[in-house]
Amino acid sequence: MFMCALMFLFMASEGVSQSKTVETINFRSYDDENQLIDNVTYEGDEASQLDILALIKENQDQERITVRGLFYNDLEVTRVKFDSRDAEDFHYAENFCKTTDFNLKPYLGVAAYSTDDLSGVTVERVVSTSPAGQAGILQTDVILNFNYIPVSSFCELKMEVEGSEVGQEIPVDIIRNGRPYTINVVLGGQVNNTVSYKACDEVSPEVLIENENTELVFSELNVFPNPTADFVNLKFLSSSVEPMKFYVMNFNGAIIHQENVNVEGGVVKLSYAFANEADGTYLFVIKQGDELFEKKVIYTK
Helix, strand or coil: HHHHHHHHHCCCCEEEEECCCCCEEEEEECCCCCCCEEEEEEEEHHCCCCCCHHHHHHHCCCEEEEEEEECCCEEEEEEEEHHHHHHHCCCCCCCCEEEEEEEEEEEECCCEEEEECCEEEEEEEEEECHHHHCCCCCCCCEEEEEEECCCCHHHHHHHHHHHEEEEEEEEEEEECCCEEEEEECCCEEEEEEEEEEEEEECCCEEEEEEECCCCEEECCEEEECCCEEEEEEEEECCCCCCCEEEEEECCCCCEEEEEEECCCEEEEEEECCCCCCCCCCEEEEECCEEEEEEEEEEEEC
C-alpha cells in the first residue's frame, strides 16, 4: 500500500497532462566504518549524460560506493542500481559490464485516489495520449470496476492493470456526473528496465536479460530508415518458430498498432507506415515467448 501511495504522489497533478519526465542519479561514498563521505545528486541532462561506468572506476579506491538512479516517462521506467558491496572484486576489477533486466508491463495512464466511501477511485490525472486518455476517461470520473473487478484504491487498480495483458481490451465501469458508463480501453505498454553493473574480464557489449532468466538475450531486431518521414522496415531474426506479437506504441504508452505474426525460416520482414501520427519518438516492440526486443523510432513528417 505504501508503494502505491508513493506512486500516486509521484504521478498526481491537476487535470489532463502530457508525459511526465524524471531524470536523476544519486552517488554516495562511504568510509571503512560505513559512514557517509560524499553524497551527490545529478538531475536532468547532467544525469542522462553521466558516464556511470567511468564514475564507478574513478571511485574504486573508496571503501564503498552506491549509485541509484531513476529515469521515468510515461512510456519507460529505468532504475539504476549499483552497490560495490555486491560487486565481486570491486577494488581490483579492470572493467565493469552493464546489465539490463527489462520487461513490458501493461499501462493505463491515470492517477487516482479512493472515494470517501471506498466504492471506487476518483481519477486525478489522465495522460492525454495514453490508453485511458484516448479511450475517453476524464478527470473526476469515478472508476468502479476494472475488467469487472471492483477497485476501491489506486493500489487495487494498479494491481488489476498489471495483472492484464499489453494490448488487451478492458471494460472500465465509471460514474460521470452521477451517470454510469462503460468505457473499453486497450491497454498500452510501459517498458521497465533495471540497470546494474558488475566486474568483468573485458569490456563487452551491453547484456540484456529478460526478467531473472540468466540466459543471455541479444537483440535481433533491426529497423530502418530511422529517423523516418513515412514508413519503417523491420527485420527480425529468430532461432525460434514460436509466433510473435508486434506492437507500435507512442511516447505515452498507447498502442497505435498491434499484430500477430508467424515466424518461418528464422527471418521476419515487416513494414509499418505512419499516417496521421504526431511527430515524435515511437517504440517498436516484438514479443516472442518470454523474450522482448525493442527499438525507438523517430518520426518527423
